[in-house]
Amino acid sequence: MSSTKGQVIKCKAAVAWEAGKDLSIEDIEVQPPRAGEVRVQVKYTGLCHTDAYTLSGSDPEGAFPAILGHEGAGIVESVGEGVDHVKEGDAVILLYTAECRECKFCKSGKTNLCQAVRATQGQGTMPDKTKRFSCKGKELYHFMGCSTFSQYTVVSQYSLVGINPKAPLDKACLLGCGVTTGFGAATKTANVEKGSNVAVFGIGCVGLAVIAGSVDAKAGRIIAVDTNDGKKSWADKFGATDFVNPTKLPEGKSIVDHLVEMTDGGLDYTFDCTGNVHVMRNALECCHKGWGVSTVIGVAAAGQEIATRPFQLVTGRKWQGSAFGGVKGRSELPGLVERYLQGTFKVDEYITHSTTLDKLNEGFKYMKSGDCVRCEYPEPRCAHTPLPMPAADPPSLPPPVPTRRASHPGVADMS
Numbered sequence: 528m529s530s531t532k533g534q535v536i537k538c539k540a541a542v543a544w545e546a547g548k549d550l551s552i553e554d555i556e557v558q559p560p561r562a563g564e565v566r567v568q569v570k571y572t573g574l575c576h577t578d579a580y581t582l583s584g585s586d587p588e589g590a591f592p593a594i595l596g597h598e599g600a601g602i603v604e605s606v607g608e609g610v611d612h613v614k615e616g617d618a619v620i621l622l623y624t625a626e627c628r629e630c631k632f633c634k635s636g637k638t639n640l641c642q643a644v645r646a647t648q649g650q651g652t653m654p655d656k657t658k659r660f661s662c663k664g665k666e667l668y669h670f671m672g673c674s675t676f677s678q679y680t681v682v683s684q685y686s687l688v689g690i691n692p693k694a695p696l697d698k699a700c701l702l703g704c705g706v707t708t709g710f711g712a713a714t715k716t717a718n719v720e721k722g723s724n725v726a727v728f729g730i731g732c733v734g735l736a737v738i739a740g741s742v743d744a745k746a747g748r749i750i751a752v753d754t755n756d757g758k759k760s761w762a763d764k765f766g767a768t769d770f771v772n773p774t775k776l777p778e779g780k781s782i783v784d785h786l787v788e789m790t791d792g793g794l795d796y797t798f799d800c801t802g803n804v805h806v807m808r809n810a811l812e813c814c815h816k817g818w819g820v821s822t823v824i825g826v827a828a829a830g831q832e833i834a835t836r837p838f839q840l841v842t843g844r845k846w847q848g849s850a851f852g853g854v855k856g857r858s859e860l861p862g863l864v865e866r867y868l869q870g871t872f873k874v875d876e877y878i879t880h881s882t883t884l885d886k887l888n889e890g891f892k893y894m895k896s897g898d899c900v901r902c903e904y905p906e907p908r909c910a911h912t913p914l915p916m917p918a919a920d921p922p923s924l925p926p927p928v929p930t931r932r933a934s935h936p937g938v939a940d941m942s
């Protein structure tokens with residue numbers, strides 16, 4: 528039994544007190560897990576564009592004050608009553624797309640969008656509608672069922688998956704969102720076929736993972752589209768065959784016309800990885816008449832809407848979306864971890880920057896300013912920031928855990 532089991536744990540967390548403001552490093556209290564819940568010591572977290580989106584105030588589900596972060600890996604500290612698929616000491620990845628295996632959605636065989644905890648997750652609470660975090664006497668909202676910007680978090684038993692303990696958690700955490708999302712969008716949601724032509728709009732972590740998935744599916748041509756020429760070398764490294772900067776086309780030529788010309792009538796598969804609704808439209812309209820499929824992955828701000836002429840759909844193009852790459856976390860992530868350990872699935876390659884918990888705000892600044900793409904090693908995932916943090920300080924005062932630092936750039940060390 529862990530020395531902290533059943534006790535309130537005091538630890539450090541990056542608190543988002545209000546939208547549009549920097550995160551604040553605070554001492555917080557984390558309640559023990561209740562029935563069906565698990566308390567996890569977060570070892571590493573990535574910083575995803577979606578965290579910045581919610582922090583900006585654009586997320587209709589954004590609730591403050593909150594602990595953001597949803598791309599984390601750690602070790603189970605304790606489990607609540609009735610939890611039987613993970614135990615204390617297990618290595619886990621947190622899942623913002625839960626998998627209960629019992630709800631209508633899980634049983635449908637048609638979607639990964641488990642609804643067991645989704646409603647309360649969107650309200651920033653645990654499934655019983657209460658919260659487990661507090662700071663300075665105020666309760667803090669949970670985020671995406673994960674809240675990884677804390678040294679300890681509490682999640683539903685459906686919102687985490689045990690993985691091979693041999694997997695380095697500083698890499699495995701990326702499977703909690705960006706890498707899995709892009710890879711799954713290509714290989715599962717779109718089911719890219721051998722020899723098909725693919726265009727990927729937005730070459731960040733998600734877009735690179737779409738390229739990786741398309742390579743895995745043995746696509747023919749993989750065209751990377753990004754407004755930043757610095758992303759070309761990244762696209763090349765991941766297996767893109769072409770790079771197009773839509774801001775540098777001959778005058779009067781649209782990106783849609785250009786891509787349609789390049790591919791003798793249009794793409795078989797396209798992906799939006801920007802969150803820009805105009806890009807989403809272009810991604811649909813450059814699809815091949817009769818069969819092209821465009822997959823929306825990017826998250827657009829509240830109030831934004833997509834538009835096209837219905838004729839685009841009437842003439843056989845399909846528009847669809849993908850959440851977490853269509854991947855069922857508990858069933859499928861362990862397999863991706865094994866592939867990573869066997870060397871047939873890229874993860875390390877996405878990681879370029881690191882930071883510490885107390886400098887987490889810098890990661891957000893990289894994302895917004897684009898500073899990272901001007902670095903010597905352009906950064907596709909500026910915000911994947913390993914954050915070395917001070918050790919947790921449980922009330923029973925066990926010996927302090929030494930502070931440690933991520934051994935490589937790109938993921939936040941939370942321990």
Ligand SMILES: NC(=O)C1=CN([C@@H]2O[C@H](COP(=O)(O)OP(=O)(O)OC[C@H]3O[C@@H](n4cnc5c(N)ncnc54)[C@H](OP(=O)(O)O)[C@@H]3O)[C@@H](O)[C@H]2O)C=CC1
Pocket residue numbers: 575576577580704705708728729730731732733734752753754755758773800801802803806823824825826827849850851852897900907908909
């Ligand atoms: N559906 C899902 O399950 C998930 C969705 N997401 C969403 O996916 C999107 C991508 O995430 P992530 O990879 O982390 O984001 P990044 O910001 O790292 O990548 C987006 C890329 O798109 C580029 N870009 C911006 N505008 C354009 C444009 N008009 N045309 C082409 N490229 C453009 C950016 O360039 P520059 O560097 O110059 O800004 C950047 O390289 C986000 O909206 C995120 O919220 C993320 C995870 C899961």
Ligand SMILES: N[C@@H](CCC(=O)N[C@@H](CSC=O)C(=O)NCC(=O)O)C(=O)O
Pocket residue numbers: 575577578586587588589624640645704826827829849850851
């Ligand atoms: N709260 C947001 C939802 C934004 C969104 O679409 N989230 C993605 C994951 S983004 C990860 O980085 C997703 O999986 N959505 C499915 C879901 O069930 O939330 C909003 O309302 O805009």
Ligand SMILES: [Zn+2]
Pocket residue numbers: 575576577578597598704705
């Ligand atoms: Zn994410």
Ligand SMILES: [Zn+2]
Pocket residue numbers: 625626627628629630631632633634640641642643
């Ligand atoms: Zn379910």
